Every structure is written in C-alpha cells, then in structure tokens.
Amino acid sequence: xxxxxYFRTLFENKLxxxxxxKEEDHLTPATKLLEKRREMGxxxxxLAAEKEEFQMKMESLAQRRIELExxxxxxxxxxxxxxxxxxxxxxxLSRAVKKAEDERDLQKAKQKEIERLQSEIESLTTxxxxxxxxxxxxxxxxxxxxxxxEALDEFQEIREVIDRYETLTTNYxxxxxxxxxxxxxxNDSRKELNTYLERKNYEILTMNNELxxxxxxxxxxxxxxxxxxxxxxxIQTTAAGKTLLIGETRM
Numbered sequence: 001x002x003x004x005x006y007f008r009t010l011f012e013n014k015l016x017x018x019x020x021x022k023e024e025d026h027l028t029p030a031t032k033l034l035e036k037r038r039e040m041g042x043x044x045x046x047l048a049a050e051k052e053e054f055q056m057k058m059e060s061l062a063q064r065r066i067e068l069e070x071x072x073x074x075x076x077x078x079x080x081x082x083x084x085x086x087x088x089x090x091x092x093l094s095r096a097v098k099k100a101e102d103e104r105d106l107q108k109a110k111q112k113e114i115e116r117l118q119s120e121i122e123s124l125t126t127x128x129x130x131x132x133x134x135x136x137x138x139x140x141x142x143x144x145x146x147x148x149x150e151a152l153d154e155f156q157e158i159r160e161v162i163d164r165y166e167t168l169t170t171n172y173x174x175x176x177x178x179x180x181x182x183x184x185x186x187n188d189s190r191k192e193l194n195t196y197l198e199r200k201n202y203e204i205l206t207m208n209n210e211l212x213x214x215x216x217x218x219x220x221x222x223x224x225x226x227x228x229x230x231x232x233x234x235i236q237t238t239a240a241g242k243t244l245l246i247g248e249t250r251m
C-alpha cells in the first residue's frame with residue numbers, strides 16, 4: 001500500500017463514523033450537513049497531520065539511510081587504509097629485520113677478524129719473548145752468541161738478530177696499534193648497532209600502538225554499523241506492521 005492508498009483508507013474510515021441514530025433523528029438536513037462538514041474538516045485536519053507526520057518519518061528514514069551509506073563508505077575506506085598500513089608495516093619490519101641480520105653478520109665477521117689478529121699477535125709475542133730470552137741469555141757470552149749465530153742458518157751475524165728483534169718489536173707495536181684501532185671500530189659498531197636496534201624497537205612499538213588504535217577504531221565503526229543496521233531493520237519491521245494493520249482495517 002502506497003501513501004495515496006494509506007490516506008484514502010484513513011479518509012474513508014473517518015467518513016464511515018456516524019452519529020448515534022437517536023440524535024440524527026432529531027437533526028434537520030441543514031444541521032446534518034453542517035455536522036458532516038464539521039466531520040469533513042476534522043478528517044482533513046487529521047489527514048494533513050498524518051500526512052505531515054508520515055512525510056517527516058520518510059524524510060528521517062531517507063536521511064538515516066544516507067548516513068548509513070556514508071558510514072559504510074567510511075568504514076570501507078578505513079579498512080582499505082588499514083590493510084595498506086599493515087602491508088607497509090610488514091615491509092618496513094622485514095627490511096629492519098634484514099638490516100639487523102646483516103649488521104649481526106658483519107659484527108660476527110669483524111669479531112672473527114679480531115680473533116685472527118689476536119692470535120697473530122700472540123704468536124708474534126711468543127716469538128718476541130723467545131728472542132728476548134735468547135738475547136738476555138747470550139748477552140753475557142758474546143762468543144757463545146757468535147757461535148749460536150754461526151749455528152743458525154737463518155742469521156749470518158749478530159746484527160741480523162738484533163735487526164730481527166727490532167723489526168719484530170716494531171711489528172708488535174704496529175699490531176698493538178691495529179688491535180687498538182680495530183677494538184675502537186668494534187666498540188663504535190656495537191654502539192651503532194645498539195642505537196639502531198633501540199630505534200627499530202621503538203619504531204616497532206610505535207607501529208604496534210598505531211595498529212591497536214586502528215583496530216579499536218575499526219571495532220567501533222563495525223559496532224556503529226551493526227547498531228544502525230538493527231535500527232534500520234526495526235524501522236522497516238515497524239513500517240511493515242503499520243502497513244499490514246492499515247490493510248486489515250481497510251478490509
């Protein structure tokens with residue numbers, strides 16, 4: 001039943017209202033006509049009020065439907081943005097993890113190099129100490145030292161032994177300096193790595209907080225949409241019930 005049928009039925013029901021038979025018997029035709037006109041005026045007033053109320057309800061329903069469609073569109077846009085954010089966050093997190101793994105591998109390589117240099121330094125230190133003991137032992141016996149030089153194919157004279165010692169000492173100092181520089185670089189690398197890891201952990205924490213906020217907003221939008229849908233269904237059910245009631249009254 002459309003709006004025209006609704007008001008036609010209401011109008012007919014109003015017209016069917018009759019005065020008690022006893023009172024009509026005592027009324028003149030002119031009085032009856034005036035009474036009918038009065039009833040017609042009341043019917044028209046009631047119809048106008050009903051029509052205005054019905055129009056307001058229809059406008060309210062239309063506005064509510066527009067709002068629901070707008071909220072649904074906003075919800076879809078939020079879901080799309082949220083999905084995009086998740087993908088970007090996963091990509092950033094993967095890059096951060098990859099970079100951290102690369103830096104850990106680099107740190108391990110540096111540590112192995114340090115261990116190799118330390119082993120070399122230990123070997124050279126052992127050789128130096130051995131030569132120092134030889135020098136101290138043979139300094140008291142020059143002849144014995146000369147005999148030792150003659151016995152060793154590696155050296156031709158004592159000066160060569162001294163030169164070798166000085167060379168080893170210089171090398172040892174250089175190695176110590178290299179070790180110091182390497183240690184400083186390692187410390188700097190460790191500081192940089194720790195700073196980077198702290199920064200990335202903070203970024204990950206911030207992203208997780210943003211994700212939680214977005215999830216809360218998404219849940220809120222879904223709840224609002226569900227409430228609006230229930231309200232719309234209730235309105236439709238109520239309107240259908242009224243329409244059915246009007247139809248039964250007309251019948």
